[in-house]
Amino acid sequence: MRKARRFVVILAITTSMVALLAACGTKIKETATLPSPVATTAATPEPATRSFTDSKGHTVEIPTHAKKIVYTGSDLGDLLALGVKPAGAALGVIATQVAFPDLLTGIEDIGDTSANLEKVLSLEPDLILMDSGGTYYKSKDFEALNKIAPTVTYDRLPTYERLLVIGDILGKKKEAEDWIKAFKVKVAGIKKQLVVKEGETASVYIRLGKEFYVMGNSGFATILYDTLGYTPAPMVKQNLIDKNERFGDLNNELLPGYAGDYLFVLTDEDETARAAASSFTNDAVFKSIKAVANKKVYYIQTKWNFDDPITKERLLDELPNIME
Structure with a gap:
């Protein structure tokens, strides 16, 4: 009897120990599978300044x-x-x-190509952007401006490229990319509306007084060639665009040779002035231009002779009306 009771006690103790060990094993296993606490670190503050190398090689x-x-x-x-x-x-x-005088409110005039240094100083800028294209850039002007505030030069690149550079300088690269995407969508719609056909040529003349000039791929012409896909007239391409010339002067005898299927004349003369007896529209040479005979000549205000994004955007809205 004693042996039987002892056996029952040992069995009970052994069962309890097995259960206890099993429970401990479960807890150990559960503890092992708990994820480690994630280390939290404070966000690194953005630096107030950064180094930038501009189009003239200045590191500012x-x-x-x-x-x-x-x-x-x-x-x-x-x-x-x-x-x-x-x-x-x-x-x-x-x-x-410009085509956007409504957007100039609140902007102080600092002068022309050579900025008024006293005016610039009075504005207390923290950044100055300087056009390095053409004859605008002079090293002494850069040095003077750079003493007032960090000054960065940029090249006069095609619109999209230039906008991306400006966006990079100003920390607005995403805004530049977004504008380009939206503009390309708008261009596709306008091209369908104007029925732009592959291979159709175009030219841009400027009339100043009695003088005529023909545009290369600059100003208003860029929206015809780069944006809408018109082909430059052969002589425009050969004598201006291929030589990186922005424009050239024309005598009357050369007018027909530089004209494309479509001719755009930049002039601020109104229709009444153009219809006057002394107007260039009554000149025999001008009348001999094929685009004129085919009624594919369009008179454009000189405010459209810029290639910045705002001008291009507003011009796209106007072109269907101009070319009706």
């Missing part, structure tokens, strides 16, 4: 996000398209010529 320490900008170029629409209104800009000439 510029604000990561400039608050007060002065702009000395002629394509002010580049900044405005990115939602940036500069404190000051070179409005000396362009203020009366």
